Amino acid sequence: MIYRFASRMEKTPRSFIREILKVTEDPKIISFAGGLPNPALFPVKKLNEAARAVLTDDGISALQYSTTEGYQPLREFIAQRYLKRSGLAISPENILITNGSQQCLDLIGKLFINRNDPVAIERPGYLGAIQAFSLYEPFFKDVPLLEDGPDTEVLRQVLDTHSPKLFYGVPNFQNPSGLSYSGKKREEVAALLSESGIPFIEDDAYGELRFRGNDLPLVSSYLPDLGIITGSFSKIIAPGMRMGWIAAPPGVFEQVVTAKQASDLHSNYLAQRIISKFLADNDIDSHILHIREVYRYQRDIMVKIIEETFPPEVTFTRPDGGMFLWVTLPPGFSTMDLFNIAIKENVAFVPGDPFYTDGSGSNTMRLNYSNSDEERIVEGITRLSKAIHSILK
Amino acid sequence: MIYRFASRMEKTPRSFIREILKVTEDPKIISFAGGLPNPALFPVKKLNEAARAVLTDDGISALQYSTTEGYQPLREFIAQRYLKRSGLAISPENILITNGSQQCLDLIGKLFINRNDPVAIERPGYLGAIQAFSLYEPFFKDVPLLEDGPDTEVLRQVLDTHSPKLFYGVPNFQNPSGLSYSGKKREEVAALLSESGIPFIEDDAYGELRFRGNDLPLVSSYLPDLGIITGSFSKIIAPGMRMGWIAAPPGVFEQVVTAKQASDLHSNYLAQRIISKFLADNDIDSHILHIREVYRYQRDIMVKIIEETFPPEVTFTRPDGGMFLWVTLPPGFSTMDLFNIAIKENVAFVPGDPFYTDGSGSNTMRLNYSNSDEERIVEGITRLSKAIHSILK
Numbered sequence: 019m020i021y022r023f024a025s026r027m028e029k030t031p032r033s034f035i036r037e038i039l040k041v042t043e044d045p046k047i048i049s050f051a052g053g054l055p056n057p058a059l060f061p062v063k064k065l066n067e068a069a070r071a072v073l074t075d076d077g078i079s080a081l082q083y084s085t086t087e088g089y090q091p092l093r094e095f096i097a098q099r100y101l102k103r104s105g106l107a108i109s110p111e112n113i114l115i116t117n118g119s120q121q122c123l124d125l126i127g128k129l130f131i132n133r134n135d136p137v138a139i140e141r142p143g144y145l146g147a148i149q150a151f152s153l154y155e156p157f158f159k160d161v162p163l164l165e166d167g168p169d170t171e172v173l174r175q176v177l178d179t180h181s182p183k184l185f186y187g188v189p190n191f192q193n194p195s196g197l198s199y200s201g202k203k204r205e206e207v208a209a210l211l212s213e214s215g216i217p218f219i220e221d222d223a224y225g226e227l228r229f230r231g232n233d234l235p236l237v238s239s240y241l242p243d244l245g246i247i248t249g250s251f252s253k254i255i256a257p258g259m260r261m262g263w264i265a266a267p268p269g270v271f272e273q274v275v276t277a278k279q280a281s282d283l284h285s286n287y288l289a290q291r292i293i294s295k296f297l298a299d300n301d302i303d304s305h306i307l308h309i310r311e312v313y314r315y316q317r318d319i320m321v322k323i324i325e326e327t328f329p330p331e332v333t334f335t336r337p338d339g340g341m342f343l344w345v346t347l348p349p350g351f352s353t354m355d356l357f358n359i360a361i362k363e364n365v366a367f368v369p370g371d372p373f374y375t376d377g378s379g380s381n382t383m384r385l386n387y388s389n390s391d392e393e394r395i396v397e398g399i400t401r402l403s404k405a406i407h408s409i410l411k
Numbered sequence: 412m413i414y415r416f417a418s419r420m421e422k423t424p425r426s427f428i429r430e431i432l433k434v435t436e437d438p439k440i441i442s443f444a445g446g447l448p449n450p451a452l453f454p455v456k457k458l459n460e461a462a463r464a465v466l467t468d469d470g471i472s473a474l475q476y477s478t479t480e481g482y483q484p485l486r487e488f489i490a491q492r493y494l495k496r497s498g499l500a501i502s503p504e505n506i507l508i509t510n511g512s513q514q515c516l517d518l519i520g521k522l523f524i525n526r527n528d529p530v531a532i533e534r535p536g537y538l539g540a541i542q543a544f545s546l547y548e549p550f551f552k553d554v555p556l557l558e559d560g561p562d563t564e565v566l567r568q569v570l571d572t573h574s575p576k577l578f579y580g581v582p583n584f585q586n587p588s589g590l591s592y593s594g595k596k597r598e599e600v601a602a603l604l605s606e607s608g609i610p611f612i613e614d615d616a617y618g619e620l621r622f623r624g625n626d627l628p629l630v631s632s633y634l635p636d637l638g639i640i641t642g643s644f645s646k647i648i649a650p651g652m653r654m655g656w657i658a659a660p661p662g663v664f665e666q667v668v669t670a671k672q673a674s675d676l677h678s679n680y681l682a683q684r685i686i687s688k689f690l691a692d693n694d695i696d697s698h699i700l701h702i703r704e705v706y707r708y709q710r711d712i713m714v715k716i717i718e719e720t721f722p723p724e725v726t727f728t729r730p731d732g733g734m735f736l737w738v739t740l741p742p743g744f745s746t747m748d749l750f751n752i753a754i755k756e757n758v759a760f761v762p763g764d765p766f767y768t769d770g771s772g773s774n775t776m777r778l779n780y781s782n783s784d785e786e787r788i789v790e791g792i793t794r795l796s797k798a799i800h801s802i803l804k
Contacts (some may be wrong), residue, residue, distance in 0.1 A: 019660070024523055024524055024576075030669055053476075057474070057475050064475065067464060069463070070459065073455060073459035077455035077456075078455055083650045083651060116680075117510050120675045129417060129420060131417055132418055132656070146676075149673045153670065213554070273414075277423070279425060280539075281674075282514040285510070286652060409759065
């Protein structure tokens, strides 16, 4: 049978990471591949209590259809938290609850991208965004991500030459690189976008996970009309509930509502109610503090073992938060070859290729430290190091 | 601020129904407007038990990221139910869990519709599908829905002349009309689509809600390679959990997985686990039987009061299941004018216009009977009748 699919389907690859995850389900494998939070930190008991309270006290309402925008107290909590964390005033009326923050990217694609529109993105860039946007058939203009944020010279050139529909970035503890924009870069990026009138899609899925240094302002705080922020409860509560949000200026927000309505009416209302109840009854700050401490510890172990065992010509990032670090091997090295050797030793990671839209990056890889305990990090990195040495020898 | 939105956003109207729902939240208003199930029938206590069991026994796993396709036992339940209800063999491997069945329509749009592609749809057609597909900028070719199903002469002509990418229909208790395809029409529609090699998107959200007559085969049962079925737990368990599914032939299914992955990774996993546990521990057949009895009763009351009070020149459908009936007033009558009069009498319904892609249907309206009890149906229809008489006089 020959099916006449839309042209976008040819341009949208399956996520290599999710394909890898299937391989790494085997518990024998030490996996640094996924982007999974540490499940030992899920507040299972408290979510259980919250679920029981919602279903016991207001079950009928929590199970009925609801508004497209989302549960009002949850929108208010999110707005309050921006105010508290960074003094950023966002009205709850400009926040919509999504099916995880991945759905925000699909909504952004719907809102802005016509076929063959230019879209600016970091290099390396978040695979999920490349995938989500690809459904709307843009062409990507990459902006190299340096240690302190995007290369602003290239960004300026891309904005001037191509006038992209948007610039997508992850200023805090980027997936995949673990890098963050410096305070200065945030202002510079905002100034460039403001001059050109081009929206910034600020993916802040990891912003709450800073374990070193002080919080920096969101780029969107300098861009009242152009900053669109996406957030997620996946990393601070639990990803299985698929609960995220998008905050957008009023002129954009209306269109977000239309796109969300057409896409799936509204997000799971029971889950919104459970999360809202959980947040009302518990101290989320101390919960997040605990996550940060655990991730810092795991990150420090991984950095230490890499420093001790990897060959000196291998470089890597030392993130101040989030869940990933990024390894660059010498030019010509293939992390895909490394993957095939490592998997035989029961260690997995994500080769860097899929984070590049230009076919480069084959000597890079992403390592996740949030989902492995000390013992597995030590053992897994040691095995990975041996595999690297065996190739470089 | 001028934003450069994608062209699709101009073509996608906000749902008029959801706008109406905001007006009708006032409990003084007797609303036949929404498509809400009767919340008194939600199995709140049993879902509460299921939630507690899942979170107590396997909370950590239920809160982690999961597979794009969905929870395997839930996929198996759905496959088993097709087999049991209608002898239709669908592999669980060809079923994907979605964020309500509305998301199926978004995925179908992604898979098949390029800008300016022809898409065939019933007239009147389901508003949610018109809205979801509109994001992908097709042009609609309407096929009139007669008492026994689509006008097959027109369907043949549309298929021959335009070779649409798909034909979308609701063979059981259609939203908005309440009409169903006869057994003969199902075979005829299948034969026409089979000849032309054009997929049928069979929206079966209401199939379980038959309260008169016998189940008829799904059109897809005659279309092994071309039938794509969408289903929902919204009408038989609870809509707030946003849980639906899509069943597609293998060659299509792969692309469904890619589109779902890019759209939101996977559906709420905790909700999948809760629904699966609820289904394992309870007799869903007796629960559905109860819903059917209640809806039949409510439908019968509404039909009776309409027969007694509406002017004789008004015609309406007498559905064998589902949640809606469809009223046609004399040519030239405006149900939008009627709406404005009725709302002052605290009665609401949905004017027919938005169910037409060609601007016609302004003398039609949709009435929902599932979400009003006997007293409100009697009182509401009586008031509505007075408003109609006041215009027709």
